[in-house]
Amino acid sequence: MAISQRFHKLLILLHERVHADELKNNLLELIIDLPQRSYYRHDRLEDHLYYLLIGKQYKDKDLMLRLKVICLNTLLKKQLEDHDIVTILAILHMLDYHLTILKDINWFVNDYARLSMNVVDRLVYANQVEVSVKLMKKMKSHFPKSRELKRKLLQVYLTLDQLDELTKLLPKYVIQSDDTKLLFKLREKISSDQWTDVILELIEYYKDQPTKKFILASLYFQEDDYESLIELMHSGVDLDIVMSYDHKLYRIYQNDLTQIYQKVLSDIIDSYLGDRAQVAVRKAIHHMDQLNARKLRKNVMSYLEKEYKHRIQYLM
Structure with missing residues (x-):
């Protein structure tokens, strides 16, 4: 049976409010130990004890390292469903972000490539935007041709209103993928001069692509x-x-x-x-x-x- 989000939050809140060292340490040990139990469900990142703990204790490097080891061991020892694995991987990336700014993700792309975009989605959904953007940028060097990855990164940039990055990257993405879904959302956010530069670049490119007249037609129509x-x-x-x-x-x-x-x-x-x-x-x-x-x-x-x-x- 899944342990409630309310119980998790109460544990974290109690740990924050308690001042007696022994009791505080005992509560911390309980918080750390609970997700290792066989009955613990890891399915929702925002309900997860380690997720709640990281947000409060991210400056404690020793604790971060300890949690990282436990999460890695959990992946190896427990029989987990994919959604549980995705949650633990998301937590690991949050920990690595605070510890090393995601210096090394080779282990992740080598062993968990099939779940990589699920992890990104889980981080984005939980408002861990900085972690997700950093992770996607690192993943690009491993999956340079992945349209799904590029589209997700652009979607996050759009959500964050990182317009300089969007204006620079979106035309390249459209040319590589012929996907214009995000293009006209950008028009609503940037100046008319910036938009003119973007749309003219694309029109000039597609004028020389006789097999892609449907894209050129859509650009003319939208304009x-x-x-x-x-x-x-x-x-x-x-x-x-x-x-x-x-x-x-x-x-x-x-x-x-x-x-x-x-x-x-x-x-x-x-x-x-x-x-x-x-x-x-x-x-x-x-x-x-x-x-x-x-x-x-x-x-x-x-x-x-x-x-x-x-x-x-x-x-x-």
């Missing part, structure tokens, strides 16, 4: 740069890209969208004789119906009926 988005569509894009953004365009760029749909659908029809062409045409027409873009639908259909009069019945 309300509809002229550039239309120009990109004219250069040749997938049907899905056109359908993703035409709801903002079809009233103003009716003629452009007509030409774009005609070209995109023609390319598909000319390339595929089977069901794929039929599916694409039906999907596009259904999409226009949902938009209530009647004129656009009429113009596109008239074009298809004229250009593919021998196939139009099958295509529809």
